[in-house]
Structures are given as structure tokens and as C-alpha cells.
Amino acid sequence: xxxxxxxxxxxxxxxxxxxxxxxxxxxxxxxxxxxxxxxxxxxxxxxxxxxxxxxxxxxxxxxxxxxxxxxxxxxxxxxxxxxxxxxxxxxxxxxxxxxxxxxxxxxxxxxxxxxxxxxxxxxxxxxxxxxxxxxxxxxxxxxxxxxxxxxxxxxxxxxxxxxxxxxxxxxxxxxxxxxxxxxxxxxxxxxxxxxxxxxxxxxxxxxxxxxxxxxxxxxxxxxxxxxxxxxxxxxxxxxxxxxxxxxxxxxxxxxxxxxxxxxxxxxxxxxxxxxxxxxxxxxxxxxxxxxxxxxxxxxxxxxxxxxxxxxxxxxxxxxxxxxxxxxxxxxxxxxxxxxxxxxxxxxxxxxxxxxxxxxxxxxxxxxxxxxxxxxxxx
Numbered sequence: 001x002x003x004x005x006x007x008x009x010x011x012x013x014x015x016x017x018x019x020x021x022x023x024x025x026x027x028x029x030x031x032x033x034x035x036x037x038x039x040x041x042x043x044x045x046x047x048x049x050x051x052x053x054x055x056x057x058x059x060x061x062x063x064x065x066x067x068x069x070x071x072x073x074x075x076x077x078x079x080x081x082x083x084x085x086x087x088x089x090x091x092x093x094x095x096x097x098x099x100x101x102x103x104x105x106x107x108x109x110x111x112x113x114x115x116x117x118x119x120x121x122x123x124x125x126x127x128x129x130x131x132x133x134x135x136x137x138x139x140x141x142x143x144x145x146x147x148x149x150x151x152x153x154x155x156x157x158x159x160x161x162x163x164x165x166x167x168x169x170x171x172x173x174x175x176x177x178x179x180x181x182x183x184x185x186x187x188x189x190x191x192x193x194x195x196x197x198x199x200x201x202x203x204x205x206x207x208x209x210x211x212x213x214x215x216x217x218x219x220x221x222x223x224x225x226x227x228x229x230x231x232x233x234x235x236x237x238x239x240x241x242x243x244x245x246x247x248x249x250x251x252x253x254x255x256x257x258x259x260x261x262x263x264x265x266x267x268x269x270x271x272x273x274x275x276x277x278x279x280x281x282x283x284x285x286x287x288x289x290x291x292x293x294x295x296x297x298x299x300x301x302x303x304x305x306x307x308x309x310x311x312x313x314x315x316x317x318x319x320x321x322x323x324x325x326x327x328x329x330x331x332x333x334x335x336x337x338x339x340x341x342x343x344x345x346x347x348x349x350x351x352x353x354x355x356x357x358x359x360x361x362x363x364x365x366x367x368x369x370x371x372x373x374x375x376x377x378x
Contacts, residue, residue: 045119303316325361
């Protein structure tokens, strides 16, 4: 993976050296075996937590790394290059902590952030429902006020980290219809009535559990409410923007892995007396992949720099997510094509990467939703 990196200081340089070592020695050798067995790599996520990689964009006060988002996203890209499921787990953990770090009070942060950033407790955002995906106005999970807190009931779908998370951020209806009636409640997974269901059988990411979570008459203390009542959509919108950047970075890492694998294969594969990389049909395909990946990486980092400068970045995040995930889909599909029949069998990882890339076009807002957001901004 020959990518030019620029670091502001030796701390960032040392950080990335650590990431390279962990990715190459701990992630790459285990990815295929775990994906085949469908085992969640809890011990690997804990290692990343002990190494400080789960808290990079958060303040040092709560165990974070105080790093710019542009640095965090480059780390995420490198993790995805070696094992997308682990990078996605890191991404999910950062998103689960984001609402708390930005909208919570110091008491909430002191209690939960150190546990999330160290990996001691896994977090999950519970937004979607069977009839509420991109359309959050359809949320039916509801919380009724009672003395000192809420009584929460409903079912959340497609909860990543569902069943392994220790803390759920549940977006629920506490007011009237529409987005103005939503509130975010933090729910300890050990609370009576929190009932994770069996993991979904997905076409990829078998190691990362995704499940429905039923909240059956769950008592939630008022101290666990994030932000103001009926203002949960403000938290969700911020999570969406940061989530799109994280997914875009993962997409770049996955696409780069596919390109590097395809190039290595094309150099070694000889047909008609020459390596196939010398054939225009293959060489031009690889050239397009390399160019699109470079453009995707540039979009991601530009959006991150705008965010780090404290400026609005919603449109740039949508553009980065749209372009990078479409790029990953093309790159992984083309990598399969370069390998031909070898690309279609599980002896090579490109077929798995192609299945993983499809997910990237769907989660954190489908790419159709990204186009709508970008069009509105025009």
C-alpha cells in the first residue's frame, strides 16, 4: 500500500507506525479465518482500545487521543485495508461515543466515555426500525415519562454491535409526530427488558453482529437522557455527518486493498507469454481504479479538514461517502474481473471484499439519500 501520508508531528507519525504494526501483525493474519467462522473478534477490539485507537478524535480528559478527524480517518482507512469488519467496529464505537462527547453533560461523560474509549464497554446506536430506515419520522419506539425517568418500549432493527454492546443510544419518540418528537436515551444493556435477538445472516461481515434489539418496558433514569427532550434529531444529524466520513474512509481502505491485490496478481499472471498487466484491457482497468481511489481519498480528507476547522461539512461528508463507496464497489468488482475465475472463489479475498463493498453503499444513509442531500445543498 503505497500512499503518501503527511503528519503534523512525531506523535502522529508514531501513531501511524503503531497502526501499521497492528494492522499487519494482528488483523491481516486473522481476517479470513474469523470471517469464515463468523466469530466477533472481541479480543482484537480490546487490543485496539488498549492501544488508544478507539478514542483518537476525543479529548484526553476522558482517555481520548485529541487527534484531528483527518488523522483518525487515515487510521480507519488503514485498518479497513487489512480487515474491514474490525475497522467498522472501530467506526461504530466512535459513533456510539460521539453523541455523548458532544451533547452529554460532564457527569455522563465521566461515567461512560472512559469505558467506551478504552473498549471496556462496546457501544451501539439504535436508530432504524422495520418501518423507519432513512425515514426517521417513522420511528415508533416510544418512551413515556414517569417519576425521575422514562419507560421505554419498542424494537430497533439493524443494530450493529447488537447483542455485544454494553450501552445503546436509543432514539425514541417522546413527543408528537415528526422529527421534533425524538429523544436519545442511553440504555445500559444489563437493564431488565433489554432483549437482543439472534444476529442477522448477512451476505458479508459475518464477524460483526447485526441484530434487532427489543426494549420491553425498560426503565431509563432521566440522567441517561442525552441532550434535551424532543431534540434527539440534533444528535442524530451530527452522528450521520461523522458516520458518513467514517464509512467513506473504510471504503477507501477496502478499495485500496482490492487494487493492490489485483495489481500483484496481474504482474504474476502470464497469458500469451506476457504478464496480464501489460495488456491494455487490464492495465487501463487498474489505472482507472487507482485514479478513482486517489480522488476518493482526497474528498474524504478535504471533508475532514473542513470539519477540523470548525466549519459546516454536511455536504462534503455526503459527497465523500457517495463517491468513496461507489468507488469501492467498482474497485472490488473490477478486482474480481482482473482475477477472472480465480476472483470468484474464496481462495482469494477479492470476492469477500466485493460483498463487503455493497454494504458501504447502504449504511449511514444509502447513496440515493446522499444524492438527495447534495442536491438540496445546491
